[in-house]
Amino acid sequence: MNEPNNYLHCPLCGFEFVRREAACERGCPLGKYCKLACCPNCHYEFPPELRVVSWWRRLFAPSACPKPPRDLFSLTELNEGDHAELVRLTSEKVSRRNTLAVYGLVPGSRFVLQQKRPSFVVRVGETELALEADIARELVVKRVAAGSAS
Numbered sequence: 001m002n003e004p005n006n007y008l009h010c011p012l013c014g015f016e017f018v019r020r021e022a023a024c025e026r027g028c029p030l031g032k033y034c035k036l037a038c039c040p041n042c043h044y045e046f047p048p049e050l051r052v053v054s055w056w057r058r059l060f061a062p063s064a065c066p067k068p069p070r071d072l073f074s075l076t077e078l079n080e081g082d083h084a085e086l087v088r089l090t091s092e093k094v095s096r097r098n099t100l101a102v103y104g105l106v107p108g109s110r111f112v113l114q115q116k117r118p119s120f121v122v123r124v125g126e127t128e129l130a131l132e133a134d135i136a137r138e139l140v141v142k143r144v145a146a147g148s149a150s
Contacts, residue, residue, distance in 0.1 A: 015041035
């Protein structure tokens with residue numbers, strides 16, 4: 001099983017993944033000596049956080065998530081027909097975040113809330129997703145103008 005410090009979080013798309021010790025797909029000339037991590041979702045290359053920094057952050061991080069600013073709120077607070085942009089996924093479950101990312105729900109994606117009952121239905125581009133209420137509560141969003149959502 002993978003250790004918790006093998007998980008990396010892409011700063012560009014928000015995708016969380018397990019770092020592999022293999023060389024990048026792009027044929028990096030440094031091979032195994034390359035210290036960059038490559039996101040399998042967006043292929044963004046970035047230096048991973050040092051273990052000391054990661055340990056320090058976990059040690060002194062607040063136990064509860066801070067409350068979002070007033071212009072940010074849960075998906076459950078939107079009205080049907082509202083256009084929104086996903087700001088953050090608060091789920092601790094890596095598999096849930098990765099599954100939502102596969103369907104296009106990543107930080108920065110824009111969508112329309114089509115219905116709230118019996119389940120939350122969002123339209124992301126050409127994809128419609130039905131979400132349970134507990135998943136919808138984990139999506140932190142902000143409203144956007146109707147013409148700017150895709």
